[in-house]
Amino acid sequence: MRPLDPYRSVKAALGALVIVSVTITTLLVFVAIHTDTELRIVTIFSIIATMLITQFVAHGLTSPLDEMKTVARAMANGDYSRRVRAERRDELGDLAATFNHMAADLEAVDRHRKELVANVSHELRTPIAGLRGVLENVVDGVSKADPETMRTALRQTERLGRLVETLLDLSRLDNGVVPLRARRFEVWPYLSGVLREANMAAAAVGQNGRGARGRTDVHLHLDVSPPELAAYADAERLHQVVANLVDNAVKHSPPHGRVTLRARRGAGAGSLELEVLDEGPGIPESERHRIFERFNRGCVSTPHGPGSDGGTGLGLAIARWAVDLHGGSIGVAESARGCRIRVTLPGRTQDQG
Template structure:
């Protein structure tokens, strides 16, 4: 004979049933606003007092007894309602104190449907934003410390060898020192761009220019920089990747800040080259946009592994080094993870958009610039 107790009901079943009942009663919920809750409190208190007075009249009960019972009942109901109204505020106070001590992981249980529930949800969004900012700050310190330590250590070792007479100041030794110095320079330039990004207010010096010669100059600079890094053996040097420019029509013009647009194109080209296969091809394509006069559509296409759809919303975040697709080539590294974030910042300054477009092969980044604002009559 089996004397085991019956199996308990699955605990999640009751909670789901109650959640459905709660949702079904939502249109009749008197606590959809604080005003409704306070109004319900007044109505219930008056109703109880009236009923007690009516009972007293019918039963010849003394008025002071009725008054005492009315006060007790009203106080109990008021305490119950007040506890329900103030509990989110108490919880927010506790979470705020935890955040003041550096703990950004705690959240408020936003179960109410009134204004306090909305406030709790807003509070949770603020806590999530602060947690992200704190995480970015820690990542910034860690990444900058890592990026600075390597070239400084290499440069120090080279100089110490020259001073101690271990090696001579020959061209090869100087090229090694120059390589580390250039890496430091690139990092400092990136940090300056990040500082401008955080300050938020950067004036745009927009002008009208011809797209073909402008982009041709940007690609020529990229080729020269890649050849120089390959000559001195810098990290991530990729002189084997072919850069191709496709502008149609050839007389295409645009209206933008040339310096900021240079940041966008240079960062996108650099990222595409890093992720291209050996002897790959990177194409920079420019077309007329559908916005105002001199609007511009830019696309940078590579032949690399591409970006999974689940990762596309993260590639423009700071310090995202693209953990899914590893850069190709000897000595390649993920950089500081700020290049695409800076590109998005520069595009946002123009009021444009940047994102990952569908591509049958590799990765395609699309940039849309609005051009000259339309005049309103």
């Protein structure tokens, strides 16, 4: 333990320094009076004692700052694993705890940056390698540029385009350049339109034979109560949320399964509660806090349906950021079967008028 660790305030430590110095000086004066010691000798001893105590206290005050300086230099060189001791109970102890929190955040950001680069490189390499292989076969005469070969190349190009588009969405959301254009709208026609688009996209993809994204065997069901329910949100951003959640639910549904999109009135004016339920394997409780992380595909690595690529692991991350943009919440709710994702949007706030 350092000299000043027990103190709850630097002011208290400095006050103790003054009291001890005065006490020692007073005692030396009494000793001088009763022993006929010369005043200059008493003065010299008082100065020496005061300097020793001051040095003792100064070491206690500056040692945590020196430690922070050392750790900061290590962080500047890329080492974010270092921490300072936060045992003191005074202002410097609070500063040390805040410093450690900042260091942990920087370490997490650095780790996330490295993972992001590695994952993006991996995700981009896969469709590029597939597209390159198809084109090389056509150029070398191994395969002809028939419709089937071109469809294979198109699938890889579309996958690459989806990945780039989702990365751009995340970049805009992270940088705060996505404006929130909230308005009032009727929930039933809006959500039915989203599901209709999902059905049309699945049918079109299925006709071209492009894998699990084209699953038409899963039934999409809409449940809005009351039917005249209205909400206040950014329709475009909410479309991203619903489309990604429905797409994720479809990919993990069993053959001829059912995905239900449920909408209910929230607690506030214009607020909305959405739930997307599927009949898939569900999400283990230990994985629920990670499913909204970027590039996280969960423990169910092989969704139902042939030829699935498993997705990029970005859809739920985009859904979370879009919900956060509204000031709402998204998470996994308890469900007796399959997975249930619940979204809560606050609606019109007082600041929005």
